[in-house]
Amino acid sequence: MAVVTLKVGGMTCEHCERAVRQAIERVPGAHALEVSHQTGVARLETAGPEVDLARVADEIRAEEYTVDGQEVAGDGGPTAPAEPAPMPPPAAEGVDRAVEEVSFAIQGMTCVNCARGIQRAVERLPGVASATVNFAVESGTVRYDPVAAAPDDIFAAVRHAGYTPLPEGAGSRGRERRERRLFLFAAGLAVAALLVPRLGLPANWVLATLAAIATVNQIGPGRDYYRGAFHAIRGGAANMDVLVALGIAASYGFSLLYLAGVTDHHAFETAVYLVAFIRVGKLLEERARGRASRALEALAGLQVDRARRWTGDDWAEVTLAEIQPGDWIQVRPGERIPIDGVVRGGTSTVDEALVTGEPLPVVREPGAAVVGGTLNQTGVIEVEVTRTGADAFLGQVIALVRAAQAQPAPIQRLADRVSAVFVPAVVSVAGVTFATWWVWGSGGLAYAVTRAVSVLVVACPCALGLATPTAILVASGLGLRRGLLFKSGRALEAFSRIDRVVFDKTGTLTEGRPTLRGIELQANAEEIDLLSAAAAVEWASAHPYAQAIRQAAEERGVTVATAVDVEERPGLGVRGVVDGQLVWAGGDAFVQGLGLTLPPVDEAAGVGRVWVARDGQLLGCLLLGDAVRREAAAALAALKEMGIATAVLSGDRPGAVAALLAELPIAAGHGGLLPADKVARVAAYRAAGERVAFVGDGLNDAPVLAAADLGIAMGAGVEVAREAGDVVIVHSDLRGVVDALRLGRATVRKIKQNLFWAFAYNTVGLPLAAGILVAPLGIGLPPEWAGLAMALSSVSVVSNSLLLRVRFSAGMKP
Numbered sequence: 001m002a003v004v005t006l007k008v009g010g011m012t013c014e015h016c017e018r019a020v021r022q023a024i025e026r027v028p029g030a031h032a033l034e035v036s037h038q039t040g041v042a043r044l045e046t047a048g049p050e051v052d053l054a055r056v057a058d059e060i061r062a063e064e065y066t067v068d069g070q071e072v073a074g075d076g077g078p079t080a081p082a083e084p085a086p087m088p089p090p091a092a093e094g095v096d097r098a099v100e101e102v103s104f105a106i107q108g109m110t111c112v113n114c115a116r117g118i119q120r121a122v123e124r125l126p127g128v129a130s131a132t133v134n135f136a137v138e139s140g141t142v143r144y145d146p147v148a149a150a151p152d153d154i155f156a157a158v159r160h161a162g163y164t165p166l167p168e169g170a171g172s173r174g175r176e177r178r179e180r181r182l183f184l185f186a187a188g189l190a191v192a193a194l195l196v197p198r199l200g201l202p203a204n205w206v207l208a209t210l211a212a213i214a215t216v217n218q219i220g221p222g223r224d225y226y227r228g229a230f231h232a233i234r235g236g237a238a239n240m241d242v243l244v245a246l247g248i249a250a251s252y253g254f255s256l257l258y259l260a261g262v263t264d265h266h267a268f269e270t271a272v273y274l275v276a277f278i279r280v281g282k283l284l285e286e287r288a289r290g291r292a293s294r295a296l297e298a299l300a301g302l303q304v305d306r307a308r309r310w311t312g313d314d315w316a317e318v319t320l321a322e323i324q325p326g327d328w329i330q331v332r333p334g335e336r337i338p339i340d341g342v343v344r345g346g347t348s349t350v351d352e353a354l355v356t357g358e359p360l361p362v363v364r365e366p367g368a369a370v371v372g373g374t375l376n377q378t379g380v381i382e383v384e385v386t387r388t389g390a391d392a393f394l395g396q397v398i399a400l401v402r403a404a405q406a407q408p409a410p411i412q413r414l415a416d417r418v419s420a421v422f423v424p425a426v427v428s429v430a431g432v433t434f435a436t437w438w439v440w441g442s443g444g445l446a447y448a449v450t451r452a453v454s455v456l457v458v459a460c461p462c463a464l465g466l467a468t469p470t471a472i473l474v475a476s477g478l479g480l481r482r483g484l485l486f487k488s489g490r491a492l493e494a495f496s497r498i499d500r501v502v503f504d505k506t507g508t509l510t511e512g513r514p515t516l517r518g519i520e521l522q523a524n525a526e527e528i529d530l531l532s533a534a535a536a537v538e539w540a541s542a543h544p545y546a547q548a549i550r551q552a553a554e555e556r557g558v559t560v561a562t563a564v565d566v567e568e569r570p571g572l573g574v575r576g577v578v579d580g581q582l583v584w585a586g587g588d589a590f591v592q593g594l595g596l597t598l599p600p601v602d603e604a605a606g607v608g609r610v611w612v613a614r615d616g617q618l619l620g621c622l623l624l625g626d627a628v629r630r631e632a633a634a635a636l637a638a639l640k641e642m643g644i645a646t647a648v649l650s651g652d653r654p655g656a657v658a659a660l661l662a663e664l665p666i667a668a669g670h671g672g673l674l675p676a677d678k679v680a681r682v683a684a685y686r687a688a689g690e691r692v693a694f695v696g697d698g699l700n701d702a703p704v705l706a707a708a709d710l711g712i713a714m715g716a717g718v719e720v721a722r723e724a725g726d727v728v729i730v731h732s733d734l735r736g737v738v739d740a741l742r743l744g745r746a747t748v749r750k751i752k753q754n755l756f757w758a759f760a761y762n763t764v765g766l767p768l769a770a771g772i773l774v775a776p777l778g779i780g781l782p783p784e785w786a787g788l789a790m791a792l793s794s795v796s797v798v799s800n801s802l803l804l805r806v807r808f809s810a811g812m813k814p
Helices: 014-025 054-060 112-123 153-159 173-198 205-218 225-235 240-259 270-294 294-300 393-406 408-438 444-458 459-479 490-494 505-509 527-538 545-557 587-592 632-641 652-661 675-687 701-709 719-724 737-771 784-811
Strands: 001-008 030-036 043-044 066-074 100-107 128-135 139-144 163-167 308-311 314-320 330-331 341-344 348-351 362-364 379-387 482-485 500-503 508-519 563-569 573-578 581-586 610-616 617-628 645-649 668-670 692-696 710-714 727-729
Touching: 001 014, 001 054, 014 043, 014 054, 043 054, 054 066, 066 710, 100 153, 112 128, 112 139, 112 153, 112 225, 112 240, 112 459, 139 153, 139 710, 153 163, 173 205, 173 225, 173 393, 205 225, 205 240, 205 270, 205 500, 225 240, 240 270, 240 408, 240 444, 240 784, 270 444, 270 784, 362 727, 393 459, 393 482, 393 617, 393 675, 408 444, 408 490, 408 737, 444 737, 444 784, 459 482, 459 490, 459 737, 459 784, 482 737, 490 710, 490 737, 500 505, 500 675, 505 508, 505 645, 505 652, 508 527, 527 545, 527 581, 527 610, 527 617, 545 610, 545 617, 573 610, 581 587, 587 610, 617 652, 632 645, 632 737, 645 652, 645 675, 652 668, 675 701, 692 701, 701 710, 727 737, 737 784
Parallel strands: 500 645, 500 692, 645 668, 692 710, 710 727
Antiparallel strands: 001 043, 001 066, 030 043, 100 139, 100 163, 128 139, 308 314, 308 330, 330 379, 341 379, 348 362, 482 727, 508 617, 563 573, 573 581, 581 610, 610 617
């Protein structure tokens, strides 16, 4: 046996940990002991020296993580690194070398290769564990060792690569305004270039004016492409800017040769039109991408800057940064609740739709929790603050959504591989096109240059790069509006492949608290009399059955007397004096201790009994059980219609699970399970070839949420369950599982459509631009129209992703 420690880069969440763990387990003889995204370390145990560690590293890389080096301990002896690389220096003893994370917006990217260049530049910095740059949402996330690196170092690397880092969450509106200004500038020059030859001016004046317009065009709206190309080449990544810069430089440079008398033709107008057409396409693309990201911007807009805090004498307005847990704040009608807390005074209705997906306002009264960013509607309330900053619900949601949009889905791998070699390949095709038309064509040098320029500008790596992230961007926004938080693009894609959904019982398929299910009366007892007597002695008890009895009495309008001399016996029951009469309420053994014989009652599996006796006379029993969620049957029926198998795994008694199976359309279920048993059952389903999603909300669900192919955490559950899940259903409505599956399937279909059209566009566009149809049909593609087609291809991909909104909002079927 040997224990191997690998340094794994790129892990950012629990889902990453599970992906790395599963990659390790795929290698025979390798067993994952510990995988941590916080430390960037994976520890595994090997069965012997025959275990292929190189394959372990390859399996991890196949999941798009990096393996930097390894250390081996145990009786297996040292093993050569799978990929030799220096290990980071060990931390001083007793010093916690925790990995920190910084996220930021990035301005200036024009295609997916820009993102790749920035990512490489940042990853080369000492102390950087991993970097993720997303072109679609124009953002970056970097995990680094704070001892060896700092955010300023990271931002400097981004700037050196030719791009501008901005504060996290910087919206798309500023970028859209900039694109609009550049387009108007380029369009004005294009109109001028169109009109000048038609004004009747002398030929020399016309030529001089066109040359001046083209020069202004090069150093004005065209400057971005030259600068982007320079930084891309310096960073070792050829991006879209390289193609556009080559195209407009070729047109402009060829025209300058005409001024020098070298050629007999100029293309000043072509260079001007080309920039204008590309700019209009980029403006349309920016607008479409802005619409795709509106959901997250709207969510960020819910955050408020100030709140009224109680100072001890009066309410005073302070900045939100000054608010601490334990402070009291006041919220008036029409204001957004600034931060998470508990209502301590007043009652109001609160609109929580944008945060939880709940469509109707809810009543919030003293003791009720409220969430920052929700809208207070009707009354003045006083709130005791419980969580602030990044720990608050809204901060966590924004962080989750940004993380989901930043992480690509595995389906994007093919497009990324193609994009990596796309630009060099296109430049080669342009060179062949130029040579072919110059040597064998009849149009001479001018026509050869025109065809080569068309090839350069028609090619579009952007569409390939946008295919997956824009669909994920739109889908995550749609999920957000329905109270669904996807932690990664991987989770969205995984939904499309799920074969079975396994549910926890208590708190997931059921309400998670007992309710009165029925009353069995004895002798001449009356229902109201029995319930009143039981509620009186149970009034002060904290037992869940006591709470259910009190709630039932309140709902039925039963008058409850005050009990005195109350004595509660844990595990047995409670007794007290009500209106001078001794009342007993409890289980079988408790009441039998009075010498009473219990009559038979209708047995109901999963239902508990509370017997009630007064002055030695049995009144009857209350039947209590965990109520099934109202939406459970409809959700399960929808899953069956989608062809998804279901099952229940519960720690509750087998009888309770059997009763649930009789009430709900679930084929299989097991009760009396420990957390390890649930993990084993899920492993058995997976071993049988099924891809499994587990839905749970409790503390003991965290292991099985992590063990399943996809973990779905109900938002009302404890924090650890939400951390373990890949998806969080904020509103705890089981129909969210159905929505998530439908949205996941629709998203993957949309990604496949986008990739198809992106590949098809380039497959058709490149030969057409090269002039393959000129000889047989006389059909060619002028450079300016090729530039517009290139830009519009990206617009088409983004617009196709936006159609998810229409289909999903219209009740899309799987």
